[in-house]
Amino acid sequence: MNDLRSILTEQVDRLIGDAGGIALLRQIEAGxxxxxxxxxxxxxxxxLALVPEAAGGVGLSWGDAAAIWQVLGRxxxxxxxxxxxxxxxxxxxxxxxxxxxxxxxxxxxxAVPYGRHVARIxxxxxxxxxxxxxxxxxxxxNVGREPRDAVMPGPRIARALLxxxxxxxxxLLGRALIRSAVIAGALERVLALTVDWANTRKxxxxxxxxxxxVQQQLAAMAGEVxxxxxxxxxxxxxxxxxxxxxxxxxxxxxKVVAGEAATLGAATAHQVFxxxxxxxxxxxxxxxxxxxxxxxxxxxxxxxxxxxxxxxLSRGGANLWPDLTARDPQGSN
Numbered sequence: 001m002n003d004l005r006s007i008l009t010e011q012v013d014r015l016i017g018d019a020g021g022i023a024l025l026r027q028i029e030a031g032x033x034x035x036x037x038x039x040x041x042x043x044x045x046x047x048l049a050l051v052p053e054a055a056g057g058v059g060l061s062w063g064d065a066a067a068i069w070q071v072l073g074r075x076x077x078x079x080x081x082x083x084x085x086x087x088x089x090x091x092x093x094x095x096x097x098x099x100x101x102x103x104x105x106x107x108x109x110x111a112v113p114y115g116r117h118v119a120r121i122x123x124x125x126x127x128x129x130x131x132x133x134x135x136x137x138x139x140x141x142n143v144g145r146e147p148r149d150a151v152m153p154g155p156r157i158a159r160a161l162l163x164x165x166x167x168x169x170x171x172l173l174g175r176a177l178i179r180s181a182v183i184a185g186a187l188e189r190v191l192a193l194t195v196d197w198a199n200t201r202k203x204x205x206x207x208x209x210x211x212x213x214v215q216q217q218l219a220a221m222a223g224e225v226x227x228x229x230x231x232x233x234x235x236x237x238x239x240x241x242x243x244x245x246x247x248x249x250x251x252x253x254x255k256v257v258a259g260e261a262a263t264l265g266a267a268t269a270h271q272v273f274x275x276x277x278x279x280x281x282x283x284x285x286x287x288x289x290x291x292x293x294x295x296x297x298x299x300x301x302x303x304x305x306x307x308x309x310x311x312x313l314s315r316g317g318a319n320l321w322p323d324l325t326a327r328d329p330q331g332s333n
Contacts, residue, residue, distance in 0.1 A: 005064050015040050016075040022283045025076045029145035029286075031035060033117050034079050040221030041081045050089035051098055055326045057088065057286050064245075066236035070229070073185025076145075076286055080104075080114040082182065086174040087122040089130045094160035104134065104151055107171035110297075111140060123153050123173040130159035142297075144290035153241040165243025172252050173244045176298035177235055180254040181296050186287050187265045191225050193284055194218065194269045221268045224261035231257040249311065249327070252277040252304035259301030277298065 020027070030033060037147040041047065050065055051057020060068075068081045076274065080102050086154040103121025104112040115138050121132040135154035142148045162170060198209030208214050213223060224244035231254040238247035266288040270277045293299065310322055 005067050008060075008064060012041075012046070012068055012071045013074070015044065015332060016078065019078070021075075023076050025286045028078055028147075031147075033114075034086060034116050038081075039081050041079060042100070043281050046081050047100075047103075048088055048098060049264060050085045050090040053210070055092045055098070057092060061236075062177070062239035063233070063236040066177065066232050069178055069181035070185035070188070070232065073187075074189045074319040075184065076290055077182045080118070082178045083113050083175075090124070090162065090166065090170060090174075091122060092130060093163050094129050094161055094164060094226070096129070096131055096158045099131070102276050106151060106153060107173070107175065110175070111142075111148035112151045114147045115139075115145055118151070120157070121151055126168045127162050129162050129170075131157040133157065135238050142293040144286075144293040145227030146290070148186060148292065165245060167243070167245030169248070170244050172299060173248060176255045176304070177232075177239065177244075177251050179298040180228070180235065180251070180258040180295045181232050183258040183262050183291060184225070184232050186291055186294070187225045187228060187261055188290070190265055190284070190287050191218075191221055193287075194221070194272050198272055217268050217272065221265050224264050228254070228258045230256075230260045249308065249331070252299075252308050255299055255304045256301040256308070258296040258305075262295040266291045274284060 016037065019034065019040070023138055024034060024037065038068050045058045048057035048066065049060045049068070050062075051059070053059040058141075065082075065085055066087075069077075072078075072082060073251075077087045084103045086107045088098040090105075091098050099120050100119055102114060103318050104115050104121045106112055106121050106123045110122070115134070116137050123132055130153075133154035135152035137152075138150040140148050140150060164229075167173075195209070198214055198218060199207050201208050209218070227241035235247060235250040235254040238250035244251070269284060269288060273282075273284055276282055277288075279285075280324075312323070315323060
């Protein structure tokens, strides 16, 4: 991790940590908008983080953004800053001025995270991106009790073509990368909680973490958590080198790895914690419920596995091994 990225992630970690922790997640699940946290995130320039400096933004890379999104995941992603960053990047790439406030990204029939709170709607249709006023809103939520609303676009403010580096599936690819990154961060938090519990909770006169069966579970979980972080890093580097469209393979792989790890990680954590992990007073379920929700967003692991399989078949069997071994996320593919 470079110095700038380290400084950024430390600042974001501190900012969100000071905002209220699990108490903040409970407030959000009760329907409150984290106004103070959002103001702090905007003050840090994160809403314009992926907007080029020439367009008035910060000009961060996808790798920087993914590292920030992992920090968001470690805190349960209590605000739609990741979606706003992606929406801002899409608007700026098409020459549309990025407005202030939280932005909702509308792609097909997918729900809009925190749609009831967004200032503008960014609508993606093929190779075009449009900025709209929010129209009719139908509030809903996911298993994580996060706002996932149906938002109809209102009056159009601007519309333009996306450059080739984003492509017609920019919304799907961007959301897949976001969800992979926040899953990676949330799994880090869940692993830390589970290891601490295993070293604290005693049965038969010793911590349950001393039992070999529990150690094996924790080791397998740790391996999955590490794999997700590596896959997200590879996907972000590919996006920096080739744009979102050119990084579809790496992003798809990251989402597959993240979805499978979310399933195993949540199951392992609840097995180790037993009944206390699902009680309202405990913080574990706030993260595992989000893991179950996030693995379904931005394309499931089954969806992306099928996408990767179709791409491999279209390339032909003779190219499979070279594609797997010679592909360079940071250079030529």
